[in-house]
Amino acid sequence: MTELLQVTDVVAGYGDGPAILNGASVTVQPGKVHCIIGPNGAGKSTLLKAICGMLRIRQGAVRFKGDSLVGLRPDQVLRRGICFVPQERALFPKMTVRENLRMGGFSLTDTTDLERRIDEIEDRFPILRDRRDQHAGTMSGGQQQTLAMARTMILKPDIVMLDEPSLGLAPKIVQEVFGIMQVMAEAGITILIVEQNALMGLKHADWGVVLDLGRTLFEGPAAEVLADPRIQELYLGGKKVA
Secondary structure, eight states: OSEEEEEEEEESSTSOOEEEEEEEEEEETTTTTTEEEEOOOSSSSHHHHHTTSSOOOEEEEEEEEEETTTOOOOOHHHHHHHEEEEETTTHHHHSSSHHHHHTTTTTTTOOHHHHHHHHHHHOOOOHHHHHTSSSSGGHHHHHHHHHHHHHHHGGSSSSSEEEEEETTTTTHHHHHHHHHHHHHHHTTEEEEESSSSSSHHHTOOEEEEEEEEEEEEEEEHHHHHHHHHHHHHHHHHTOOOO
């Protein structure tokens, strides 16, 4: 199968500071859910930021559909079909839910098409229709995450990258977040997720990537990552997965 996104030996960091990524590599296959796990400080979030153009890549290659993304701005990466949802969700808190969805399609010039796409999103996520006139900043954490994830679908991207989508959410809401991710995958969107809950993330993924000290230690089918005793001991709290 041809890779949709290929990250190879990437070195990157913040400003003129030391490198956080020291040769990270990831293979992203179309139509799959990919989960990146690793300890705090491993460079997981940094990797997503490097892919989307928020950080300058010092060495290595990032190719999307065969074309290099190195040196592109975040808006240029977005227009090519890669959306990024950061930990802080990046919503407009004083705008309504409907207005936030419109902002997700800011680059669309056909307003009729934009409104049609928003209607389709509201059909998929009825809570957003129910709350369409509510200011995003007054919604619960789970509802805000739903909005942030659903908003990416307005542009019908090839890849959505999610940085710690379950962070700070109650267990029941976490289940709902992963349900949303499944809806996105069923819509044909390829998912690249960084997840603090490694067990939960891998159970909902097709492909697993283990990152530590800025390097990719292992990547392969998520089921194999879950079953590996070394991974269980180092990154899953010693839990043996049935």
